[in-house]
Amino acid sequence: xxxxxxxxxxxxxxxxxxxxxxxxxxxxxxxxxxxxxxxxxxxxxxxxxxxxxxxxxxxxxxxxxxxxxxxxxxxxxxxxxxxxxxxxxxxxxxxxxxxxxxxxxxxxxxxxxxxxxxxxxxxxxxxxxxxxxxxxxxx
Amino acid sequence: xxxxxxxxxxxxxxxxxxxxxxxxxxxxxxxxxxxxxxxxxxxxxxxxxxxxxxxxxxxxxxxxxxxxxxxxxxxxxxxxxxxxxxxxxxxxxxxxxxxxxxxxxxxxxxxxxxxxxxxxxxxxxxxxxxxxxxxx
Numbered sequence: 001x002x003x004x005x006x007x008x009x010x011x012x013x014x015x016x017x018x019x020x021x022x023x024x025x026x027x028x029x030x031x032x033x034x035x036x037x038x039x040x041x042x043x044x045x046x047x048x049x050x051x052x053x054x055x056x057x058x059x060x061x062x063x064x065x066x067x068x069x070x071x072x073x074x075x076x077x078x079x080x081x082x083x084x085x086x087x088x089x090x091x092x093x094x095x096x097x098x099x100x101x102x103x104x105x106x107x108x109x110x111x112x113x114x115x116x117x118x119x120x121x122x123x124x125x126x127x128x129x130x131x132x133x134x135x136x137x138x139x
Numbered sequence: 140x141x142x143x144x145x146x147x148x149x150x151x152x153x154x155x156x157x158x159x160x161x162x163x164x165x166x167x168x169x170x171x172x173x174x175x176x177x178x179x180x181x182x183x184x185x186x187x188x189x190x191x192x193x194x195x196x197x198x199x200x201x202x203x204x205x206x207x208x209x210x211x212x213x214x215x216x217x218x219x220x221x222x223x224x225x226x227x228x229x230x231x232x233x234x235x236x237x238x239x240x241x242x243x244x245x246x247x248x249x250x251x252x253x254x255x256x257x258x259x260x261x262x263x264x265x266x267x268x269x270x271x272x273x274x275x
Contacts, residue, residue, distance in 0.1 A: 012194060014220065055151055059253040060235050067239030067250075082153065082220075082253070093199070097208055100201040111202030115220070116195035124172040127165050 010050070010089050011096035014113040015105065017083035019057070024108070035104035040086070048099060052086035083110075087117075148255040149189070150234035152224040152241075157196065158216040159246040174242035179224065187237065191224040221248070225255075 021029055043049035060072035075081050088096050093116065100112040118125075160168040182188035200209045226234050231254065238250040 012192070012223075053148070053151070054256040056254040056256050059251060060231065060238070061155075061249055061251050062235060062238040062241070063244065063249040065245045067241065067244045070235060082251075085151075085223075093197075097199050097201065100199075101206040101208070103201070106202065106206055107204050111200055113220075114199040114201065116197065117192040118195045120193065124169065126160075127168050127172075131165065 009091070010087060010117050011093070012115045012117055013052075013086040013088060013096070013100055013103075014082050014115065015084045015086075015103075016080050016111045016113060017105070018080045018109065020105075020109040032104055032108065039102065039104055043086070043088075043099065048088060048090055050087050050089050052084065054084040055082060057081060057083070080111075145229050146231070146254045147229065148257050150226045150228060150231070151253045151255055152226060152234070152238055153220050153251040153253065154222045154241070154243065155220060155249040155251055156217050156243070156247055157219045157221040159243045159248040163246065171242050171246065178240060178242060182224070182226075182237065187226055187228055188224045189227045191222065193222040194220060217247075 021032070024032065040049065040052065057075055058072075059075075060070050063069045063071075088099060090096050090099065093114070096114050096116075100114050103110065103112055106112070160171065163171070179188055179191050183191070198211055200211070201207070202209075224237075226237060228234050228237065231252070234252050238252050241248060241250050244250070
């Protein structure tokens with residue numbers, strides 16, 4: 001799977017996981033991996049998904065005024081992190097949620113965040129809204 | 140972690156915190172927002188950012204065996220993910236250096252920098268070895 005292009009719409013699935021697969025035996029694990037593979041392949045071939053990738057369980061967190069605070073290293077095993085994402089080409093929230101509900105990983109403790117992609121920064125959109133209200137109030 | 144590690148799959152920046160504009164004037168909010176867009180455009184033109192999107196405020200969370208759907212994946216706007224960039228840079232150092240340029244940082248936004256994997260994380264080598272020796 002490849003990274004994706006810019007697009008006007010669609011939904012992003014973010015997979016939150018705490019490494020539930022560490023608890024499974026070989027056979028069960030193999031089965032879930034296969035189910036997951038089939039699930040994603042089907043979404044890709046039907047054009048419902050346009051890309052997705054897994055993220056390493058390590059990384060850095062950059063914060064602070066000048067980006068000087070850097071916390072890095074692997075995440076604690078129990079910590080829930082975003083383990084991957086899938087970009088959906090579907091038109092409605094309902095369809096995106098329906099796809100999320102069909103994920104094989106859910107039964108094992110993953111949770112999936114479903115978020116609409118936008119081309120407008122939400123804070124800028126909110127600002128426009130507020131300015132519109134002010135104009136109405138003064139009109 | 141070895142910061143020099145090369146990763147040909149690139150890196151994902153996740154922008155954490157959707158309340159950075161709290162306490163800013165409308166003009167300041169607009170300025171930061173424009174800086175953010177310009178920053179992406181520049182990285183995109185340089186071929187360093189191959190994709191990116193802000194995320195809408197609304198969201199759902201799906202979890203559990205019963206596939207329960209709840210509103211809003213986040214308890215607090217402070218911890219919510221507001222957008223992402225996909226970076227096509229080869230090292231963690233370069234990805235972190237880019238993250239450090241984020242215009243939201245002075246206002247409390249945080250940036251998570253994560254290496255992208257080419258393969259499924261469910262089958263790391265150590266797990267396979269463990270299974271082979273029957274440790275679990």
